[in-house]
Amino acid sequence: MDKILQVRHLKKIFPRQEGGEIFAVDDVSFTLSAGEKLAIIGESGSGKTTVARMIARLIPPTAGRIFLAGEEITQAKGKQLQKAYTQMQMVFQNPVDSFDPRCTLGDGISESLINHGRSREQAKKITENLLALCGLTADFADRYPHEVSGGQCQRAAIARALAIEPQLVILDEATSALDVTVQAEVLSLLNRLQQDRGIAYLFICHDIAMVQDFCDRVIVMHEGRIVEEGTPDEVINNPQEEYTKNLIDSVL
Amino acid sequence: MSQSAAPTIRLQNVQKNTSQRKLYFFGALALLLVVVSFFSEQLCPYDPYMQDMSLTKAAPSAEHLLGTDRYGRDMLSRVIAGSKTSIFSTLLLVSFITLFGSLIGIICAWMGRKTDTVLMRLSDMFLAFPGLVFALAVAAVLGGGVHNAILALAAISWPKYARLARSQTLALQAAPFMQAAKMAGSSTFKLIYKHVIPNISGPILVTAVLDIGTMMMELAGLSFLGLGAKPPIPEWGSMMSDTRNLLPTQPWVTLAPGFAIFFSVMIFNLLGDTVRDYLDPKRR
Ligand SMILES: Nc1ncnc2c1ncn2[C@@H]1O[C@H](COP(=O)(O)OP(=O)(O)O)[C@@H](O)[C@H]1O
Ligand SMILES: [Mg+2]
Numbered sequence: 001m002d003k004i005l006q007v008r009h010l011k012k013i014f015p016r017q018e019g020g021e022i023f024a025v026d027d028v029s030f031t032l033s034a035g036e037k038l039a040i041i042g043e044s045g046s047g048k049t050t051v052a053r054m055i056a057r058l059i060p061p062t063a064g065r066i067f068l069a070g071e072e073i074t075q076a077k078g079k080q081l082q083k084a085y086t087q088m089q090m091v092f093q094n095p096v097d098s099f100d101p102r103c104t105l106g107d108g109i110s111e112s113l114i115n116h117g118r119s120r121e122q123a124k125k126i127t128e129n130l131l132a133l134c135g136l137t138a139d140f141a142d143r144y145p146h147e148v149s150g151g152q153c154q155r156a157a158i159a160r161a162l163a164i165e166p167q168l169v170i171l172d173e174a175t176s177a178l179d180v181t182v183q184a185e186v187l188s189l190l191n192r193l194q195q196d197r198g199i200a201y202l203f204i205c206h207d208i209a210m211v212q213d214f215c216d217r218v219i220v221m222h223e224g225r226i227v228e229e230g231t232p233d234e235v236i237n238n239p240q241e242e243y244t245k246n247l248i249d250s251v252l
Numbered sequence: 253m254s255q256s257a258a259p260t261i262r263l264q265n266v267q268k269n270t271s272q273r274k275l276y277f278f279g280a281l282a283l284l285l286v287v288v289s290f291f292s293e294q295l296c297p298y299d300p301y302m303q304d305m306s307l308t309k310a311a312p313s314a315e316h317l318l319g320t321d322r323y324g325r326d327m328l329s330r331v332i333a334g335s336k337t338s339i340f341s342t343l344l345l346v347s348f349i350t351l352f353g354s355l356i357g358i359i360c361a362w363m364g365r366k367t368d369t370v371l372m373r374l375s376d377m378f379l380a381f382p383g384l385v386f387a388l389a390v391a392a393v394l395g396g397g398v399h400n401a402i403l404a405l406a407a408i409s410w411p412k413y414a415r416l417a418r419s420q421t422l423a424l425q426a427a428p429f430m431q432a433a434k435m436a437g438s439s440t441f442k443l444i445y446k447h448v449i450p451n452i453s454g455p456i457l458v459t460a461v462l463d464i465g466t467m468m469m470e471l472a473g474l475s476f477l478g479l480g481a482k483p484p485i486p487e488w489g490s491m492m493s494d495t496r497n498l499l500p501t502q503p504w505v506t507l508a509p510g511f512a513i514f515f516s517v518m519i520f521n522l523l524g525d526t527v528r529d530y531l532d533p534k535r536r
Binding site for chain 1: 427428429431432433434435436437438439442446447450451
């Protein structure tokens, strides 16, 4: 299978306010195949978001290399980065904050389409289709983020991420801010989209139970390092590390 | 839950409605002042420079509603003509410093590093000058006159807007929606005009409207001290200074421009407060 994402020895050091350094991410390497669903789990502060933000080129890595569809994007800027963003999209933890409060959801969803040369009419049409695909009616395009529920907003955020048909979607705790029932709905939506379109997911989550049925493979992170890797059943039924055992015990 | 939520929503609507009504009221008054200042030449009943030595220091009457000054010039005409300098110049000044300062602030926040440091130290420098001293220095170097007074005020007032725009932009940059917009492939230019400017314009607008009154006072103050408009140009501050020895005997000559300043400053300050209340996100 094609490798959609390769991460090699990724590292991020933040300066600590009171002096010293935080090794937020320390020598993380993994590969994600096209159409694969990979979960990164770990307690809060283990560096999951930092990994996601480095891959999405929202913060620069201290060291390491990132390849997207075979092309190195570690230093990507301008046109190259814009191209990378047609292949890779992200869904953020807090859906309401991920939409501009002064723009409608439709503006947000069609922004990437318009930036990549679609006309306004085309973008509007595609936006309506995307909303329908994500289980929302067309009139949500005219609503503002504070006028919809968290679950509806996250559906719109997923629609936005899918707009330019990326091959990889990074979901950073995309369901954590939602109610349990809404969580299940969003997960089944993501599952359906994955089957229809063959998108690869990098699914970041702190709840190991949630990824059990959803993902093909799991990476466990602890203090910036990968401590365990395998299929969800392997990891849950036969954890190798004390840390993973505790993580499983805390939710099961 | 829904029962306790309903009254709050109603209360918010009431507040929104009253603040909207206040906004229209003070907005209309402010607009009236601006219109008067714009058409001041057409609105004067008499020529504000025309002297009539047979009718000096006349008390208010049907012909001269606010009386005449010591050269027999019609006070109403002079007050109306004075609005051109006082209101119109102030609005130009505030618009300029708002746009210029905000632009510098956005650039600082966006570029960071050296550009940010250099421009912010420069703004600190201007901020460190006491306004009056700076105006005195400008007047000493460039001479007095309204233009130089405005220049001096502009030089010391833009940093406030630069700082405000900078801190607002920095706060926005961390917002997830900015990152989402970046990942949608938006250029820096588009990020700024579509996402930054609409989101920071509220607080900047409030500051600007509240600044109109302050700037009007400062400009009148500089003119009062002889650093702004020079007689015989009608300007409220210099008119007051020019006629202040008439206050005990012919008070209307001094009080007419005094009240003009008072009411204009008050209207713009109340408008500023109303705009702030109206834009307050907690009231939404
Ligand atoms: N911008 C930042 N500046 C300084 N430290 C940071 C920053 N972002 C994250 N960190 C630190 O890096 C570590 C990992 O954080 P994060 O990646 O957000 O963890 P997670 O998403 O797994 O909860 C934490 O110790 C956090 O305090
Ligand atoms: Mg996180």
